[in-house]
Amino acid sequence: MPTRTRRALVSLSLFFGTCALAGSMLNGRVNAQSATDESTVRDSLHQFTDVYSVVEGNYADKLDTDKVDKVIYDGAIPSMLHVLDPHSNFYDPKAYAQMREDQHGRYYGVGMHIQPQMGKDGVQRVVVIDTFDGSPAYKSGIKPGDAILFIEGKSADGMDSLAVSNLLKGPKGTHVAVQMQREGADKPLTFDLTRDEIPRPSVDLAYFIKPGIGYIHVTQFMETTSHEVGDALTKFGPEMTGLIIDLRGNPGGLLNEAVAMSDKFLSRGDIVVSQKGRSFQDVVYKANHGEQGKKYPIIVLVNRNTASAAEIVSGALQDHDRALIVGETTFGKGLVQTVFQIAENTGLALTTYHYYTPSGRLIQRDYNGVSLYDYYYVRNDAKPADKSNLEVKQTDSGRTVYGGGGITPDEKIESPHSNAFENNLLSHAAFFDYMKHYLAHRSIDKNFQVDDAVLTDFKSFLKTDKVDYSDADFNTNLSWIKMNIRSQLFISQFGANEGFRAAKDDDPQIAKALTFMPEALALEERSDKSKEQRTASIK
Structure with missing residues (x-):
């Protein structure tokens, strides 16, 4: 053979x-x-x-x-x-190592996002997109837009992101020399970087988005998520009178971390989620500690890409009337995978359970007769949702909720849909390239705003870069243009988190969600009254 x-x-x-x-x-x-x-x-x-x-x-x-x-x-x-099913999966050695790294939320390296881009000289190079706050790359002064020329004397031309990333990673305390090309610099820049542990927090933003209103953005559920959420709540302190938890685009992650996060907002003994499978015993997860301190209204912001563990949190807080769910119907992933490690560092993620919210809702979306591509990427949101075939359940206070197709929001907010003009600018990396041009010989402070002078300069840059647009396109999308210019400049000047925060400050969905805070307060009061009535009936 x-x-x-x-x-x-x-x-x-x-x-x-x-x-x-x-x-x-x-x-x-x-x-x-x-x-x-x-x-x-x-x-x-x-x-x-x-x-x-x-x-x-x-x-x-x-x-x-x-x-x-x-x-x-x-x-x-x-x-x-x-x-x-669509979620049982096999991990080859590289994918399995990456999955474990994602779950831990840390690795050893220099701390920057990179991707290939075509340079003006016609050579494709791996370019820095942003650096992680506090990382060796950030501290050394590496900027978004810097193109990687050499790593330890080895040319990076023609390498893909994975090859470059593997060269930059290494044991803590070891050195790696990187030569960069920066727009506006007379000659290449060389950086001697000392590798360190690179934490990748799941809570990348936690701040008062307006007086008294805390904002927490949770990117995924890793081993540190509930601890990070707890730290954010402690930082907000007694001054917080309301909270927005942003789970948009959160793909899920570790079940136990979703349970631990939910525990911080529910009453002790409340069911968070139930697991039911064919072979193992059913498991019911409950809040072991419960919410500490004073209560406040909560809004959970979700979209069509909020999935799995993020849906557990959303469903638990909705079923117990603890939070107003705002946004779009979530993805609908209610299948739980157990990861079996296989020899040669491979892994099998096998569906072993279905999960159910406290009211008994199965959140899994129907995948029978649907291709894998259509299941993940093609969902017809244009038609009104047909709820006639969905299971009907009730929250603690008697509100109607539906199962079998994701978490349906209490208040709907559509995600902005990009148009041809926006797609054209993004495909040309217009804001990223403009950032390199604008900051080549100047800097900005945190009071920077995109004024008429900046907009005029941006228009000139688009013409020089041969990006076609009309005045009507520009004026119709003015708010979007300002948000992207400011965010990209802040990423380069102050770090990724400040850039993301600048984008959130101008996010129309967050602005709309804030208008529902009175409804969230009414829901909290309704929940308290319902619990008082249940307690009285038990006595």
Whole structure:
């Protein structure tokens, strides 16, 4: 048998063996598979190896090692899992390492976002998009727009982001020399960077968005999320009279962190979420500590990309009438994956449970007969939602809520839809390139505003950069243009967080959400009254 075929068989045998073990675990009976099940697995494996042997022997191109890995890791295994559901997944060694890094929320490196861009000289280079606040790259003075020329004397031309990232990462305390090209500089700049632990907080913004109103932006649920949220609440202190929790675009993450975060806003003993599966016992997660200190109205801002653990928090706070949910109907991911580590640093994320909100709602969206692409990217939001087939539940105070299609907001706020003019500017990286031009020979302070002089300069830059637009386009999108110019300049001058904060200050959805604070206060009062009535009836 050829070496490549043996390698494929080893990979597949390992995977099917792990699936068999996982199946035994899911049935709650280790080594309890029937002979028929084992025979079916052997037959399936045999059929696959027969097909693979034909492919290897007759395919037009020679199957090298990389192509063998793609056949197994990117083809056979993911395809098999996606027949089950959209969220069961297989992680090859690189993806598994990245997943673990994301869950920990930290790594060792220099701390910057990078991506390839085509330079004016026609050479594609990896460019710094922003640096993490407090990171070695930030402290050294590296700026967004700096193009990476050399790393430890090795040319970075033609490298992709992953290759550059791997060279920049390394043990804590080690050095890496990086040469950069900066617009407006007479010659390349060299930085001697000392690698350090790079924390990636899940709460990247926490500040008073207006007097007395705290704002917390949670990007994902990692091992540190509930602790970060607690720190933000402590920082706000007794001066806070209302809170906005922004979960827009939050893809989810660790279930236990979603439970721990919800615990900070609910009453002790309140159900946060329930897990129900075929093989394991049902699990009910409750608030162990409950909200401490005075209560205040809460608004949770969500959109169509709020998913999984973020939906657990949204659903729990909605069902217990603790927060007003504002925005768009969320993604609808109610399947829980257990990650089984497999040999050779690979992992299998297998759906083992469905989760339900405290009122009993299943949040999972229907995926039967839907392609994987359509499930993730094509959702018809133009038509009014048909709730006739959705399960109907009630919150603690008797409000109607719906299950089976994500978390439906109490108050709807549409996400802004980009137009052709906006897409044109973004595709040309107009704001990023203008930032490099504007700051090449000047700086700004935090009182900076985009005035008429800046707008005139931006128009001239667009013409020089051959970006077509009309005066009507420009005037119609003026607020959006100002927000993007100011945000991009702040990212470069003061760091990513200040740039993101500048964008939030001008965010129309946040401005609209703030107008619902009286409704959130009324909901809080309704919740308190409902709890008093339930307590009295028990007595």
